[in-house]
Amino acid sequence: MRVLAAMSGGVDSAVAAARMVDAGHDVTGVHLALSSNPQSFRSGARGCCTLEDSRDARRAADVMGIPFYIWDLAERFRADVVEDFVAEYAAGRTPNPCLRCNEKIKFSAVLERALALGFDAVCTGHYARILDGPQGRELHRAVDPEKDQSYVLGVLTSEQLAHAIFPLGDTVKTDIRDEAERRGLAVARKPDSHDICFIADGDTAGFLRDQLGEAPGEVVDTSGEVIGEHDGTFGFTIGQRKGLRIGRPAPDGKPRYVLDISPVDRRVTVGSREELAVGEVVGSAPRWCGPAPVGVVECAAQFRAHGEPVPARAELVDDVLTVWFDVAQEGVAPGQAIVLYDGDRVIGSATIDRAHSPMIMNSSRAI
Incomplete structure (x- = not known):
């Protein structure tokens, strides 16, 4: 199988690509240049997409002996992720740019280009699992709950899952670093990136002030x-x-x-x-990792990347998703993604438009 390995320059994507090579696939590495003016070096563990990251990715590809390319997606990233992020905050909403990047860049722009070039699948270093189910491929949580990234992958469709590979989903992070050292990969102890990749100093309010005034x-x-x-x-x-x-x-x-x-x-x-108590949310732009739910379904709902899933009921009517929490939740904001689970399996997601609480609904107000 011809596999395009997205290599960020970090340890996870490097080990994911190496595992694909070990499995006997025809692997090509690609680094996504997402900044039109990348810094020379990272600032601590924040940010990514620097020149240093692209060089780290190339060195890892050289160790594996695979072809390596850099794809310039800076313009697409700015339009689909950065500008969307700014516009959402300007509208009083709270977006998650990682979901938008997975939806619009890694599994739309990159996957579409990969398939057009004759690749069979795109491999990334995300911590999640894809399993075969009775109705096709299913997205599941990773074995390592501390690193699970199924929430930010809840925007993937069944068609995209059919061409995605997540080799790290059955491994804990400490084992990944040890494996990278055994493989002679220089990124074995490289710090993980945190926060929002295009805000390297972590000052989100300052970034938005510069953009919006x-x-x-x-x-x-x-x-x-x-x-x-x-x-x-x-x-x-x-x-x-x-x-x-x-x-x-x-x-x-x-x-x-x-x-x-x-x-x-x-x-x-x-x-x-x-x-702050919220008992019901209404979401739009639903995306399903398999068949769309029919009728009212019992599920678990998660509305933060590292939040706890909570018992809920959900119903889809005319592409509008309504979710009721069994126990009222706090801090639910328009713009957030709500991801639904059946056990470890991801059902799908939607973007929260409205969140209602009993106290606010009684006064005819909605958050």
Whole structure:
């Protein structure tokens, strides 16, 4: 089988490619240049896509003895991931750029090009498993729960899963580093990248301020009383507690949290932790890793990459997904992805448009 191995320059993708070589496949390595002006070196463990990363990927490919290429996808990445990220925050939503990158870049642009060039599959270093099920290939959680990345892969369709390979899904991370050392790969102890890859210094608010400019507004409580000011709604997300810049404490002395973000009138509404409770979400743009669910289905729902799955019920009607939580949840924000599971199997995902809580619904308000 002809396999295109996406090599980021890190240890995971290098070992994934090496395993494909060991399995006897015809492997070609490719590094995705996603920045039009890459830095020479990483800043600690943050960021990726630097010149150093591309060189690390090339050196790993040389050790394996496989062909290696660099594909320039910087323009596509900026349009589909970076600009989408900025636009979502400008609209008061909380996006996950890793999901968007998997959906639009790694398993759309890259996979489409790979298939057009005659490759059979794309291999990556993601921690997830693809298993054969009664209705085709299924996406499952990785064996290592600490590294599981099935959440950010919940945007993949069954057609894309048919041409995807995740060789690391049955291995824990410490074993991967040991294996890389045995293979003579220089990236064996290279730090993992963290946070958002195109914000190397980790200052998301600063990045958004540079992109959108300051837009001062008011911080108000649920009665509408102004209790603080801010430089831009993009600096907030639902459930946030720190950095609210509130001039005085709540009457009961308890912490306050962001309940609502309104970029139109530049208002951020804060309230008690109890007011964060969400019992129902409505999502759009659903994507299914297999057959779409029919009727109301019992499932587990996850709305953060490293969050805990919670018992839920879900129903799809006319491409609109409604999910009800068995126990009210906190910090659910529009723009987040909600990923549904049946045990370890990923059913699919949708983008949260609205999140309702009993307290807010009783006053005819929705987050």
